[in-house]
Amino acid sequence: MIKPSRKILAWLIPVLCLIFVGSAVFKALAPEKGFHFKEFAALPVVSNGRVQPLDSLARNALLAIVGKQRVPGEDAPESPAAWLAELAFRPEIADDRKIFLIHHDEILGLTGLTRGEEKTYSYAQIQSSFQALQPEARRIGTKEPQTRTPYEKALMRLTRNLGIYNQLKHALGHPGLMEAEKEFEGFLANPAASSAATRGLQAWASFTESYAVPSGKGDDGWRKLPESVIDSIETGGLHPATTAYARLGDAFRADDTAAFNKALATYQTWLSGNRGEQQGKGTSEAVFNRVAPFYICMVLYVVAFLCAIVSWLWQGTVFRQAAFRTLLLGFFLHTVGLIIRMLLEGRPPVTNLYSSAVFIGWGAIVLAIAIEFFYRNAIGTAVASVVGFATLLIAHHLSLSGDTLEMMRAVLDTNFWLATHVVVITLGYSANFLAGTIAIVFLFRRLFGTIPKDTVNSLRGMVYGVLCFATLASFVGTVLGGIWADQSWGRFWGWDPKENGALLIVIWNAMILHARWGGMVKERGMMVMAVFGNIVTSWSWFGTNMLGIGLHSYGFTDAAFVWLSGFVISQLLIMALGFVPRKQAPAIPA
């Protein structure tokens, strides 16, 4: 029995974590003073083919340009939405913020900029050299992505980022627009003089890809802001959204908090009466972004991992329980995050590479919780927290490449197959990574001394059990993929790289099991093979996308290559640990 004082200790860390979670959620939801940027952030627009809040638009732009969700600098806007407001309504300030990274001397040469202490430059600094960049970008655009040099890739990234920035700048306002409401009304009041103005508005519309005004009916019932101004001649009045954005801009320029918040409230009221569903979607997604449950999960997984490690050295039961409870809290948040994403998208959990990373971690944790329930020795917890943390970290890096809730291409537009093939095969990845990670624990512990017999038995049982599950999920998932291919492309199996990758996992799992049954390998051999399973799985997950060929090459490919190579090497080194000779463990009397 555990003493009551220790019982309290085993709850202390999880409760502290819970308080941490609570405070993060509270901070995200708390009302704000000054400009109501949180409400502004929740306004729905259509961009990248889907309804999303301004918050996501701003965050994804910052992730692409800066690589994080904050503008660097001391006086920088506090939230992505605040930055977007500045960019749309006071572009002259935003243009001076140094957010564009240029570290290639050749690009600096092209732009005529000089290397400063920092490697970042502002839009205003680069603006004058657009003429020089464009022909280069056009030239590189005709080359196949795989054949581009680092300089060419950097230049393409820079021009892409400048494009993102520029189109966002014109989404809700225009640099030449000082008194928006007055100018829009003036346009409407004087149709005779409006043909030149119409051309101006059309030019403005061509600069942006965001549809800010919900006018018209149906899913595609959205107009760009300048288009809606042109429309107003026909409809006889400005659309409430158009008026709202005009007022928001005017108030922001005048630093008039009250007017800004009032315009916002008026528009939100209109939205709730007319576009309630899309307003709700915008609000939920904005809150989801702000709470960032997956970031909190990562913190919790680190805490759980540390507790698990401590439990092997000191106060075993207390820290084991603390670790497990913290893991459960993280897992709860992880699940909530997944469910919210599913609701926002109206899709099963895995729809792109980003969501596969989130789901692989989740699946591994489910299995690991079952293991921990079964063995109660903190190994399950430790391994779960490592896999959970690592996959969320990968997901974070994948999110840098753009919108993670993007729309599905036509061929993937089937919830049935996404829910079966994709989910099952991703669970197979989870199980393989989990087995591989447990095997790593075995190989390291073997290195640092003799492992007690019962631990060997439990590790062997865990790896074997998880591998069995992996075989089942990988096989069924792969064949379901074949059946989907039969349904949509007319052939069951086409030897496409991604299909081959999945098949490699199935064969590798079958090999481990057969080698084990045939007595060709014992514990150590099985563990070494399970670690190699990490390599096989990562090849299927990422490597096949890097070939840039085949029907499945819709994933993200570029910088991940270095990371994948590093991962493969690390796994090979760990496998080599299995061959380090150890003294025979002294026989334990029965």
Place this chain on the structure above:
Amino acid sequence: MLTLLRKIGRFLSSLRLTVTLLGFAMVLIFVATLSQVHLGIHEVQLLFFRSWIAWWDVVPGGKKFSLPMPGGTLLGVLLIINLLAAHSARFKLRWSKAGMLVIHSGILIMLLGEILTGLLGKEAQMPIDEGETANYSVFPREIELAVTSLDGTGTETVTAIPQGRLKDGAEFAMDGYTLKIHSYYRNSDIVPDEKATGEFERTRATEGVGKHYAVKSKSRETKMDRRDLSAAFVEIIPDGSKPLGRWLLSNALKGEETFAVGSQAWKMSIRQRRLYHPFSIRLLDFSHDRYLGTNVPKNFSSKVRIINQETGEDREDLIYMNHPLRYAGLTFYQSGFDNNDTTSIFQVVRNPVWTLPYVSCAMVGFGLLWVFSQHLIKAVSRRNKVTAP
């Protein structure tokens, strides 16, 4: 002798052989995946998976240093033998063994299904323009030389010479004349005369639209979305007289060439090999929606009318992504589009064994679940025994 046979039997049924074969299969699949970057998916299928011995070019494209390895057919056959041998050697009718039996039967069905698909399956394409009707599909990777005789009543008789028989110097005796292949190019570059450089052949056509074009041989296309442009210089030699001239035929050139022997008029062309159907399909409408403000396809769909004069059938259907049309033993899939969204391209597949993977998947999935839950139950009961006081 008997011991030797027993040894061979033991080897063929051993798990060690299974593991070795699976290992070779992994290497083959991995190498084949890498080779796809340079060879393209179709070549790789032939060279690696549908072969007994696969030769891997270690330095891609160079053909300088090739390594042999067991090909897909060889490994598949050996795995089947291994599987059958293992089960016949250790066969016992017990419930505990039933799971394994089901799993391996399922895998056998899948391997057989793949082999049968290779033997019996056909894959072709049917491009149709909006408002047009088609009664044949084409094989995008195969060509034929078609010669058509026209009679006064409008009936056309087509003689198709398959790709495999087109060779330099080959002669074909036709009705009243000989068709001679002067030279044949599996894949070629065809350019107007004035653009021809020294690499191009000196041969020119003396008749037809190809008169002012030059040809050069080219290595096969590897990209999935591109096809070979074959070409041939063809001579027509009427029986007992001088050649009529030389024509350039190619699937890159539009239209057909015409000539006459005596009073009989003929047309000829190199075109994608055709598969004629006893019914026809009319494309009523093709629609291609994109997500607002993007180029990401949201939906493709083709409204078609199926007209079968033999059965008198005449009905409309909608073919769209993940919803193929199964008709007359063929399956029509929405595969692509062209000409500014006015042409729809269907993939047309005949695969009499398409149901086998479904059966196999169900068997293996169920078998694995059965076996592994047995393991789990055993593990749990063992643990309960240990922890029980």
